[in-house]
Amino acid sequence: MTEYAWPEALRPTRLTFYLQHNTTRFVSPVTRGTQVLRREGARWVAQATFDPLDRVRAGLLEGLLAALAGSVNTVRIWDWRREFRTGDPRSQGDVPSGPFSYSDATIFTDGTGFVVGSGNPALAAGAPRGALAIQTQGWWPNGVAVGAGDLIGLAGRLYIATETVTASGAGTATIPIAPPLREALLINQPLVLTRPTVAMRLVSDDDAANPTRPGRFTAITIRLEEAL
Numbered sequence: 001m002t003e004y005a006w007p008e009a010l011r012p013t014r015l016t017f018y019l020q021h022n023t024t025r026f027v028s029p030v031t032r033g034t035q036v037l038r039r040e041g042a043r044w045v046a047q048a049t050f051d052p053l054d055r056v057r058a059g060l061l062e063g064l065l066a067a068l069a070g071s072v073n074t075v076r077i078w079d080w081r082r083e084f085r086t087g088d089p090r091s092q093g094d095v096p097s098g099p100f101s102y103s104d105a106t107i108f109t110d111g112t113g114f115v116v117g118s119g120n121p122a123l124a125a126g127a128p129r130g131a132l133a134i135q136t137q138g139w140w141p142n143g144v145a146v147g148a149g150d151l152i153g154l155a156g157r158l159y160i161a162t163e164t165v166t167a168s169g170a171g172t173a174t175i176p177i178a179p180p181l182r183e184a185l186l187i188n189q190p191l192v193l194t195r196p197t198v199a200m201r202l203v204s205d206d207d208a209a210n211p212t213r214p215g216r217f218t219a220i221t222i223r224l225e226e227a228l
Contacts, residue, residue: 015046016047024039044200045223046223050219058210062220065202070205074199085146085151086146120138121139123185134154134175134177144165144167148162153192154185155183155185158198159178161177200225201227
C-alpha cells in the first residue's frame with residue numbers, strides 16, 4: 001500500500017467531513033427502552049466535490065485517483081473547513097508569515113516582532129489506548145488552547161476536541177477528544193494543529209467517474225473513508 005499527499009492546488013467546492021461512530025442499538029419491543037453499545041471502529045468519512053475543474057486541475061485529480069487504484073492505496077487529506085485551530089488568526093483569512101508589528105508599524109529594537117502561533121503543545125503525560133481525554137502542555141498561559149470542533153493530529157491520526165478548553169497559568173490543558181485514542185501514546189508526543197491530516201481511501205472503484213460539460217469543464221465527486 002502506498003500513501004499519497006493531497007495536491008495543494010485542489011480544494012473542494014462542496015465538502016462533507018465527519019466522524020462516523022460505530023454503535024449497536026437495541027430497542028425493547030415491549031417497553032421501548034433503549035440500550036446502546038459503543039464499539040471500536042469509529043472512523044472519519046468524507047465526500048468532496050470539485051466543480052468546475054479545468055483541464056489541468058482535472059488531470060491532476062484524475063491522476064491521483066488512478067494512482068489510488070480504487071481502495072488499494074491511501075491519501076492524506078484534511079478538513080478544508082478547519083485548517084487552523086480556534087484563536088489562530090489564519091482561521092480568519094490569510095496572514096503573512098511575520099514578524100508582526102504594532103498598529104503603528106513599529107517592531108522591537110532588535111528587529112523582531114510578534115509571532116502567530118499556539119506555543120509548542122505536546123502531551124504532558126502518556127495516554128492509554130481508548131482514552132477520551134488527553135493532558136497537554138506548551139500552550140500560551142491562560143489563553144484558549146482549543147475550541148470545540150478544532151481538529152488535532154496525534155501520531156498520524158485525527159481527533160476532534162469536543163469542548164472549548166482554556167490553558168492554565170502554567171500552559172497546561174486537559175482536552176476531551178473523539179474518537180477514543182487509537183493507540184497508547186507517550187509523553188511529549190507533539191500535537192498537530194495546522195492542517196492535521198488523516199489517511200483515507202476511496203469507498204468505491206467508481207469514484208473516479210468524471211462527467212464533463214461542454215467547454216471541457218469536469219465535475220468529480222469522491223467519497224473517502226479513514227484507513228483503519
